[in-house]
Amino acid sequence: MDIAVVGAGVTGSLIAASLQKQGHKVSVFEKSRGRGGRTTCKRTHWGQFDLGAPFIRPTQLPVLNIISELESLGIARRWMVTPYHRGETFVSEKESAPIYVMVPGMNAACHHWLTGCRLATSVQITHLQKTPKGWILWDSTQCKFGLFDWVIVTAPWPQTYSLLAPYVLLAPLEERHWQPCWAVAVQLQSALPDAMPIIYSSDSLLQLAVLDSAKPQRQSQLQTWVMYLTHQASASLSDESSEAVSFKALTALAQMFERDTVDTLQCYAHFWRYARLASEAPRIAPVFDSELGLAAVGDWAVGGSVDASIKAATQFCQQFGENFCYAHVK
Numbered sequence: 001m002d003i004a005v006v007g008a009g010v011t012g013s014l015i016a017a018s019l020q021k022q023g024h025k026v027s028v029f030e031k032s033r034g035r036g037g038r039t040t041c042k043r044t045h046w047g048q049f050d051l052g053a054p055f056i057r058p059t060q061l062p063v064l065n066i067i068s069e070l071e072s073l074g075i076a077r078r079w080m081v082t083p084y085h086r087g088e089t090f091v092s093e094k095e096s097a098p099i100y101v102m103v104p105g106m107n108a109a110c111h112h113w114l115t116g117c118r119l120a121t122s123v124q125i126t127h128l129q130k131t132p133k134g135w136i137l138w139d140s141t142q143c144k145f146g147l148f149d150w151v152i153v154t155a156p157w158p159q160t161y162s163l164l165a166p167y168v169l170l171a172p173l174e175e176r177h178w179q180p181c182w183a184v185a186v187q188l189q190s191a192l193p194d195a196m197p198i199i200y201s202s203d204s205l206l207q208l209a210v211l212d213s214a215k216p217q218r219q220s221q222l223q224t225w226v227m228y229l230t231h232q233a234s235a236s237l238s239d240e241s242s243e244a245v246s247f248k249a250l251t252a253l254a255q256m257f258e259r260d261t262v263d264t265l266q267c268y269a270h271f272w273r274y275a276r277l278a279s280e281a282p283r284i285a286p287v288f289d290s291e292l293g294l295a296a297v298g299d300w301a302v303g304g305s306v307d308a309s310i311k312a313a314t315q316f317c318q319q320f321g322e323n324f325c326y327a328h329v330k
């Protein structure tokens with residue numbers, strides 16, 4: 001079958017790879033310039049760093065199986081590091097679940113999964129048109145793509161909702177169910193000595209600071225930190241400039257290490273409007289309509305993490321495979 005996948009994040013890339021393995025012809029449409037979605041890796045003139053999910057801590061099947069397959073291919077690496085929690089003092093995590101990163105950046109798994117698929121980047125699909133011969137996808141420049149037997153949308157739920165709403169009755173998900181996040185990357189002139197590479201904080205506007213340059217197979221000789229503001233702070237600073245947010249994040253990093261300032265060489269900030277699904281948000285069932293040839297799935301169906309995306313994609317491909325075989329047996 002000829003299948004269009006909207007979104008080249010973890011969910012879309014894994015689905016594209018699996019369906020291609022099942023023998024289908026898969027075309028992936030991605031609105032950003034690169035692969036990875038919320039596991040993106042940002043390239044700048046001063047180096048590259050992970051700007052979305054910094055690492056994953058898989059605990060369950062089938063995620064562990066997929067990570068171990070990626071590990072055997074040299075794409076996932078265990079990061080032997082102990083996370084610390086900063087309250088009044090730094091406290092190490094006692095029983096830390098294994099931490100994995102992709103190399104050379106968190107989007108490496110998506111690069112791997114999309115090998116051999118047709119991929120169109122910088123293409124934002126704005127609406128879907130069902131014709132008697134199949135689906136046509138329209139983008140923001142009024143270009144059309146098609147014809148496809150199936151369309152599988154893997155965007156965050158708000159974008160998925162607007163694409164599917166003309167065809168399927170859907171549950172709306174309120175804006176408050178999504179947690180935004182400012183991520184601020186900084187390259188330091190002088191290293192913070194003896195710094196723990198993963199610090200969760202409970203008394204700062206930072207929820208997490210990660211020493212990106214300490215991850216396996218990173219290039220930078222200078223310390224590069226990526227700081228993630230709490231969801232509350234991110235929401236209240238959503239209209240602030242990148243410069244103002246970076247300044248606040250750097251001040252918080254300095255305070256974490258009981259310093260007045262940190263010596264910054266470079267800085268980059270990004271606001272994620274739909275970073276993660278709130279833990280109390282209702283889960284939305286994936287859409288699977290074999291009459292129409294229309295489906296939607298994403299982390300929102302399972303939980304708002306890379307683990308959730310892998311689980312959602314794996315379950316979807318199983319259902320798709322069974323459905324497709326059944327259609328042939330009939």
Ligand SMILES: Cc1cc2nc3c(=O)[nH]c(=O)nc-3n(C[C@H](O)[C@H](O)[C@H](O)COP(=O)(O)OP(=O)(O)OC[C@H]3O[C@@H](n4cnc5c(N)ncnc54)[C@H](O)[C@@H]3O)c2cc1C
Binds near residue numbers: 052126276297307
């Ligand atoms: C700052 C941050 C920190 C995080 N930290 C962690 C963490 O520590 N651990 C963890 O497990 N998870 C973390 N996450 C969550 C995790 O990254 C996501 O749950 C997961 O990557 C979602 O993958 P996905 O493929 O379902 O969605 P996405 O990655 O959002 O992929 C969807 C893709 O669809 C594209 N798209 C959207 N609309 C269109 C359109 N109309 N046309 C074409 N393309 C479109 C998007 O550009 C995107 O590439 C974090 C996320 C962020 C942003």
